[in-house]
Amino acid sequence: MKKLLMVLMGMLLLAGCAKAPAKSEDTYDALVKKGEIVVGLDDTFVPMGFRNEKGEIVGLDVDLAKEIFKRIGLTPKFQAIDWSLKESELNAGNIDVIFNGYTITEERKEKVNFSQPYMDNTQIIITLASSSINTKADLAGKVVSVQKDSSAFDAVTADGDVVKNLKNGELVTFDSNLDLFLDLEAGRSDAIVLDEVLARYVLLSKNAADYKILSDNFGAESYGIGFRKGDTTLLKKVNEALQAMIEDGTFETIKKVYIND
Template identity: 55%
Template sequence: MKNKLMKMMVTVGMAGLFMAGCGTNSAKEDSYDQLVQEGEIIMGLDDTFAPMGFRDTNGEIVGFDVDLAKEVGERLGVTFNFQTVDWAMKETELNAGNIDVIWNGYTITEEREEKVAFSDPYLDNSQIIIVLEESPIQKKADLAGKTVAAQQTSSAVDAITADDSNIIKDFKNGEVLQYPSNNDVFNDLASGRSDAIVVDETLARYYMKQNADIAYRVLEEDFGKEEYAVGMRKADVKLKKAIDDSLAEMKTDGTYEKIYSKWFAE
């Protein structure tokens, strides 16, 4: 609560008074010592991104990334508190000091590297193309003239835009239909408003398993491979090292595999 109040004071223009007394998690200062002293790291996430970070039937935020963060927190002696953010504003929230990390199936891209510092990658992923079972679409070229949807400002949109074939120009209206969440994207396909969707494979496989009553089909072609990492402010060099070291230790001592198996085992 104390940390959130201080950040609110900065936001409303009281930065001078606040900095004089307590310091700040600004984009220009390494905030690690302050975060450890306060015992709290605010983790920004999209709470619909299963199985990385999402709300369960009791409304609790759970997931693979959530469990990883909790374990890292124990090793660093801090508590990770989870804060839902507008995914389109995640980097803005980070650099404004409203959150301390972005950790929610966050893909490394060149565009994002200009705005944030990334941890070492901890999970491989790809951007897959999904259609309904009866769809005539069999390959990427068949998307010409079709409505294709993805989550707004997501790595799926980046991957489509960066595709060497410039296929986006052939989509209906020459664009990707974008929605705030991946749940909206899947609902759009299920309702027939979209002909195909492009989604992170990690989320998509989990979602389709949970919604087995809908007949989905994944194309063999995709929009490329990628890696997940934790996003931090560029000034947070000590925080990056602490998270990198903790994740590396977890992979060495078997903790990472234990958490992975909980969420991804067949």
């Protein structure tokens, strides 16, 4: 009986391994055969990817993805994911690319391959206009909030002196960037840190005079599209399409719909 149980456990283990996606596998031919590609995104990240009043997923990155994959010959299917699990979703095969204001970092490069950078961004600090906070140093003893597992979290955490001097010596985290504004407006957070691209878009729908953007920030960065390590062909095709869009003006035309520099 003991031997039989060991054999059965071995068979189950092998079966589980067989279902696990191979990170080194190039899936381009399979995607072409299916004619569809699953794009993972945070559907609250305005203006890159979000839901409009009809509940439809729209945004700058959504329009970019539609044009890129049209040129490649694939139909994008947009799938909202838990942003804190984005790399896990990608490497598990639940999505095929991460495409939604996805900041390129050295830590993330260990988990995924990135496309060429296509947009610059800065992690900015926002307070209410009435706040006495004017510099990073003024954050000492204050409540600072960021999105969970975001590039803002990484950027602030990298500045260890700032974090250790915060109230309770830690950042407060939320699932959505939009929750940051709600917490700031309620007076529970003293400052929030998030992508400038998103923040300035949100402020268009608010009374901007009620808020203050500090001159200090937590660094400049660039957005890229994330791929599984094995998807080198897909990465090459996307980079080619993206570069062509930059050169023929299509990229700038799409960008101007959502962002006026």
